[in-house]
Amino acid sequence: MCRLFLATCLALAVPALARAAECGGDFGAFVAGLKAEMRAEGLSAAQADAFFRGVSQDARVLRADRGQGVFRKDFLDFSASVISQNRLTIGARMGTKHTAVFDRAERSFGVPRGVLLAFWGLETDFGAVQGDFSTRDALVTLAHDCRRPDLFRPQVLAAARLAARGDFDPARTRGAWAGEIGQVQMLPADILVNGVDGDGDGHIDLKGSAPDALMSGAKMIAGMGWRAGEPWMQEITVPADLDWRQTGLNHALSTADWARMGVRGRTGALAPGQGSVLLPMGRKGPAFMVYPNFRVLFEWNKSFVYVTSAAYFATRLEGAPRLDPRAPEPGLSADQMKALQAKLAARGHDVGKIDGILxxxxxxxxxxxxxxLGLPADAWPTAALLGRL
Incomplete structure (x- = not known):
């Protein structure tokens, strides 16, 4: 599950390439331009030539980049598709097998094992499925493509820097279609900044070393702002007369205030501090209290349904029971969602791209x-709302 929507400050890591936004045109000339920039950044001509030897565009990468329908699923469908009993079982086994690594990661970076296990499981099935795309070719293809050169062009130099120090083989390294590498799927610039030699062998190998991957992932999440010792998500029950306008990630209250409004933890008390009531499928569906750490996870992946599922998966891996799905109202089809987004945009709302994704x-x-319109404001779009608009 690639981190396609990543929004890292890559210009800090590779300023010269981040300033260069050239894209498109003749592929050979484009590669020649990258070689020149690599030499300007301190790599030798021999290193640049070796990095690009045999490079080619990959049409499969572009097709994958334009076809992300999986994020159009609603939370219950998406979470059911990615959180299987098999993944829960393997996750528990991996948590025990690498318990010393998880303990060290939490001591060093404050990130609990459930969160690391969830991303490890969702990204690569705990290292079993890391992708079969040439990482070098994927990055160069996406840098040449003019959709997001500012994101992918800096990653090419980052990969070359990893190659120069012996931690990346441009001819053989394979991973996800968007250029992520290893068991927790990190982009090359993130590896340069957050890579940790977790097994002490002198190299950072996110593909073959679980300790390297887990420690690096923990360092990256910590750098995103994770608060050690604090929760991220908790299933709750909500009263039928809750003020739904106060729910959603754009609203936060103290958990004491939520408790006074009748919100209760399904198992255990609400944690002290600030929290938001999250209703991924509206007031009649599953309900969660999410804490500041939940928002940090959007720095890993920008998809709402992915982050919510990952956070829930992490709670399950930490021992939480299976959620109560309740009985949400039927949602919209992809075409209906696009029509709704168009109507919302016409009314002046910023909904981003009209893509059918909630x-x-x-x-x-x-x-x-x-x-x-005087409807229950639970942020869950229905056919009734579409009709009213």
Whole structure:
């Protein structure tokens, strides 16, 4: 599950390439330009030539980049598809097998094992499925493509730097279609900044070494702002008369205030501090209290349904029971969602791309329109709302 929507500050790591946004045109000339920039950044001509020897464009990468329908699933469907009993079982086994690594990661970076296990499981099935795309070719293909050269062009130099120090083989390293590498699927620039030699062999090998991958993943999450010792998500029960306008990631109250409004932890008390009531499928579906650490996970992946599923998976791996799905109202089809987004955009709401995906911007716009129309403002779009608009 690639981190396609990553929004890291790559310019800090590779300033010269981050300033260069050239893309498209003749592929050979494009590669020649990259070689020149690599030499300007301190790599030798021999290193640049070796890195690009045999490089080619990969049409499969571009097809994958344009076909991410999986994120159009609702939370219950998506989470059911990625959180199987088999993954829970293997996750528990891996947690025990690498318990010393998880303990060290939490001591060093404050990230609990459930969170690391969840991303390890969702990204690569605990290292079993790491992708079969040439990482070098994928990165160069996406850098040449003019959709997001500012994201992928810096990654090419980052990969070359990894190669120069012996931690990346441009001819043989394979991974996800968007250029992520290893068991927790990190981009080359992130490896340069957050890579940790977890097994002490003198190299950072995110593909073959679980300790390297887990420690590096923990360092990256910590760098995103993770608060050690604090929760991220907790299943809750909500009263039928809750003020739904206060729910959603764009609203936060103290958990004491939520408790006074009738919100309760399904198992155990609410944690002290600030929290948001998250209703991924509306007021009649599953309900969670999410804490500040939950928002950190969007630095790993920008997809609302992916992050919510990963956070829930992490709670299961830490011993939480299976959620109560309740009985959410039917949602919208992809075409209906696109029509809804178009209507919301026409009313002045920023919903981002009209893509049929219920992301956080669309949810906030839905909630605002529900409130305006006097409907329960739970941010869950329904056919009734579409009809009213």
């Amino acid at each position: 992301g956080e911007k669309t949810r906030e716009a839905v909630q605002a329109e529900q409130a305006r």
